[in-house]
Amino acid sequence: MKKIALFASGSGSNVQAIADSVQKGEIPAEITILVCDQPDAYVIKRAEKLQIPVFAFRAKDYSSKAEFEREIVQKLQEAEVDYIFLAGYMRLIGETLLNAYGGKIVNIHPSLLPAFPGKDAIGQAFTARVKITGVTVHFVDEGMDTGPIIDQEMVRIANEDTRESLQVKIQQVEHQLYPKVIRQLVTEASRGEGKK
Ligand code: GRF
Helix, strand or coil, rough: CCEEEECCCCCCCHHHHHHHHCCCCCCCCCEEEEEECCCCCCHHHHHHHHHEEEECHHHHCCHHHHHCCCCCHHHHHHHHCCEECCCCCCCCCCHHHHHCCCCEEEEEECCCCCCCCCHHHHHHHHHHHHCCEEEEEEECCCCCCCCCEEEEEECCCCCCCHHHHHHHHHHHHHHHHHHHHHHHHHHHHHHHHHHH
């Protein structure tokens, strides 16, 4: 069974959706660590309830990104992680993590990339008054939301939508799409190994 890490900074509703899907047996993987850069974030409470081991840190306790990423890599190695899924991790992944896990790091972003990369993608789409936005799952490279796209799903913005109602719609789609993509990736990776 593949071992996966989840990275988050906030509420962790995507972490919850992925963990629920793992528990139901839909994703053939074990979540062996949650990495969180905000020790007060609600996602840590969720992880404790879900009995997922947590590595929480504060970036300001380290002298550089390379330094805290070296520690993250060490924790990931101890947890024997095969794949990393970013779920609202609000930091750009640096060289140290990319060198160790390049091609194995996946992110979810709340817009149809390449439109609206970066922070507050939902607010950006709402303010731009586009009629269609959505959700993208993509591999992570050194850029901000620029890596190869794995899957996308669209969300229509209705005239009566507010920024808040749009966020609800986007999150509902995220909670379906991310577990689905993770299941596909993990299943394909396990099959590939079976053939060897
Ligand atoms: C999600 O909208 C995700 O697309 C973005 O950050 C948000 C995290 O939400 N990268 P949550 O913490 O999973 O509730």
